[in-house]
Amino acid sequence: MTGAVEFPLDLPEMSVSFDGETEIRRTILPSGVRVLTEHMPGSRSATLGYWVAVGSRDEQFTNHGAAGSLGSTHFLEHLLFKGTYQRSALDIAVSFDAVGGEHNAMTAKEYTCYYAKVRDEDLSMATTVIADMLTGSIIDEAEFDTEREVILEELAMSDDDPANVAAERLYSAVLGDHPLGRPIGGDRETIAGATREGVWQHYREHYASSTLVVSAAGAVNHDALVREVVASLDTAAHKRPEWSITAESAPHARRPSLTTPIVRGEELTEIERPGGQINVMMGVPGLISSDPRRFALSVLNTVLGGGMSSRLFQEIREKRGLAYSTYSFSSAYSDTGLFGLYAGCTPDKAGQVTELLYDEFLRVAHDGITSSELSRALGQLSGSSALALEDSDVRMGRLARTDIGTGTFYDLDETLRQLAAVTPDDVTELAQELVSRPLSTVVVGDLGSAQAGQKIQKALEERR
The missing domain is CATH 3.30.830.10 (Metalloenzyme, LuxS/M16 peptidase-like)
Incomplete structure (x- = not known):
């Protein structure tokens, strides 16, 4: 197939083949979760990502990078590695280290992603563990305070690199008060003022079936991945009803593609x-x-x-x-x-x-x-x-x-x-x-x- 391909949000199933080899499939579950795969012939590994359509721009202006009434995307990204109802932070780390896999996360301005790269035979494990991290985090108070120090160290490390400092400030200088002009990681003041309650509110408000996109590429079987995702969310629903696979919900609407007038911050x-x-x-x-x-x-x-x-x-x-x-x-x-x-x-x-x-x-x-x-x-x-x-x-x-x-x-x-x-x-x-x-x-x-x-x-x- 040639030409651009549209991914409509009201089409439950779609499949597209390119060059007779690569096949992309997408399934939208009744709960609004989207699962996409791209099979790569000859691959013996797969990369899996759980994506949430919320980023640093979605925080309140007065609380960017911290946890006020909406919370912090960056803070939460760290905390989801710190333990769930089923697994401790060590359990999560051991799951991937024991199979030689890679796992990490990233916060961006318009989304957050939790991802892993593993052998094909370990993809089921990765799907289950990341789903548990995403849906079952307990955001423990003690872990919260510990991770605050880790994030402050991360900010200090970034602040020691003059090129990083220039890049962060360029966004605010060019884009002014636009939410995209704010730093993704916040600053020392906002992180120091973050509260567990604020992050918890952000987590419960923005992490839901309608905002979740699961994507995988490499040695991946689409139908098997869908089954694993469904099973993981079904388990999560016992503690968190908002992840129920039977509750019907449309996928979260995409952001409007309309140019916003920009008022420069600083010359x-x-x-x-x-x-x-x-x-x-x-x-x-x-x-x-x-x-x-x-x-x-x-x-x-x-x-x-x-x-x-x-x-x-x-x-x-x-x-x-x-x-x-x-x-x-x-x-x-x-x-x-x-x-x-x-x-x-x-x-x-x-x-x-x-x-x-x-x-x-x-x-x-x-x-x-x-x-x-x-x-x-x-x-x-x-x-x-x-x-x-x-x-x-x-x-x-x-x-x-x-x-x-x-x-x-x-x-x-x-x-x-x-x-x-x-x-x-x-x-x-x-x-x-x-x-x-x-x-x-x-x-x-x-x-x-x-x-x-x-x-x-x-x-x-x-x-x-």
């Missing part, structure tokens, strides 16, 4: 930190996840800062030796996005690097890209896309993000077709639009050294 954010480098990040509001121009954005990102042959890498590192790391990046969400540029350099080079970052961005918008750059970008994107899909982790995540996000699935062939349709004019027009949007800059480092802060301010003022 220039300066964060003084000791260290040998100045970290410079620039960003503008980007595209939403359903924007058809996202394929042109992928090309733009690749040409500008997506590899060793990109303009930023060649101009800043190869030709001038001004930085070790420089790149561009983009992220897309249901109602807004972010497109950014980064470079890390010594303080005496900060002004020149800032100039070059912005100038290369402007040059793409004013002069466009060459046919050879387009061809090279398409080759890079095609190859990296194909190589990524060798990994069951990627395929598992692709299924769930599609069902939670836009509901439109693109296989590799359709993705390559969409990329091949991108023209140099498409890239130029998009770059012109992005350049016209309010630019925010975040700099982190020893700004007084070599008058780095003054040089950066001067470079930005000259380009306004």
